[in-house]
Amino acid sequence: MKISYASVAVDDQEKALRFYTEVLGFQTKHDIPMGQHRWITVVSPDDPEGTELCLEPDEHPAVKPFKAALVEDGIPFTGFAVDDVASEHERLTALGVRFTQPPTEMGSMVTAVLDDTCGNLIMLAQGTMA
Amino acid sequence: MPGLTGKHPLAYLPRQCMDELYRAIADPTRRAILDELADRDGQSLFELCGRLTMKHGIGSSRQAISQHLEVLESAGLVVVRREGRYKFHWFNRGPLRSINDRWPQTDGGSEDA
Numbered sequence: 001m002k003i004s005y006a007s008v009a010v011d012d013q014e015k016a017l018r019f020y021t022e023v024l025g026f027q028t029k030h031d032i033p034m035g036q037h038r039w040i041t042v043v044s045p046d047d048p049e050g051t052e053l054c055l056e057p058d059e060h061p062a063v064k065p066f067k068a069a070l071v072e073d074g075i076p077f078t079g080f081a082v083d084d085v086a087s088e089h090e091r092l093t094a095l096g097v098r099f100t101q102p103p104t105e106m107g108s109m110v111t112a113v114l115d116d117t118c119g120n121l122i123m124l125a126q127g128t129m130a
Numbered sequence: 131m132p133g134l135t136g137k138h139p140l141a142y143l144p145r146q147c148m149d150e151l152y153r154a155i156a157d158p159t160r161r162a163i164l165d166e167l168a169d170r171d172g173q174s175l176f177e178l179c180g181r182l183t184m185k186h187g188i189g190s191s192r193q194a195i196s197q198h199l200e201v202l203e204s205a206g207l208v209v210v211r212r213e214g215r216y217k218f219h220w221f222n223r224g225p226l227r228s229i230n231d232r233w234p235q236t237d238g239g240s241e242d243a
Contacts, residue, residue: 072217073175101176
């Protein structure tokens with residue numbers, strides 16, 4: 001068994017696709033109309049056959065309060081690995097991305113937390129858990 | 131000449147407030163929270179919990195840390211401010227001044243006491 005995809009629940013799929021590709025730098029893997037929504041997944045350009053991230057509509061009534069409670073406490077529910085958190089922080093801040101936590105050393109890791117503009121906080125992490 | 135020009139108004143905090151202040155800083159986890167806010171002010175609950183775990187080895191639950199923050203908040207040492215959808219915690223050092231004002235340093239006193 002392997003992990004084929006994981007999801008982030010977004011408030012607007014079109015806005016999310018732009019943010020995850022044009023700002024974060026992922027590539028569109030699938031973009032298929034599905035009724036009133038789309039099946040959209042993105043992948044890392046470094047690993048196009050790797051795990052896909054599905055940009056899923058957040059319209060189920062349980063999702064919005066869940067997301068709001070996480071955001072209020074600054075909790076990122078999804079995380080991406082980067083080589084250098086500080087340079088990504090600098091690059092993304094210049095593109096107008098809001099960070100709720102700047103690059104911070106957390107033991108053997110450096111982490112930062114950004115707002116994906118679609119109702120989610122995302123962790124960027126460099127290094128691994130010791 | 132500090133001390134001669136009158137005490138800081140906070141030296142006259144009602145006794146109940148003083149009790150809350152001393153109780154707030156009597157706990158090592160709450161002091162660690164203040165240490166981390168002194169390092170970087172305006173943190174989310176998530177960031178604070180991460181720092182306490184990774185830097186202080188404090189494995190308390192998020193809920194427990196939240197309760198510690200409430201104690202610090204009611205003692206006036208932490209101020210919670212909402213910014214849009216986020217909630218950040220800020221260190222307010224004001225009440226700590228009342229401790230120094232109550233027992234001010236004297237000329238012969240050791241700085242490290």
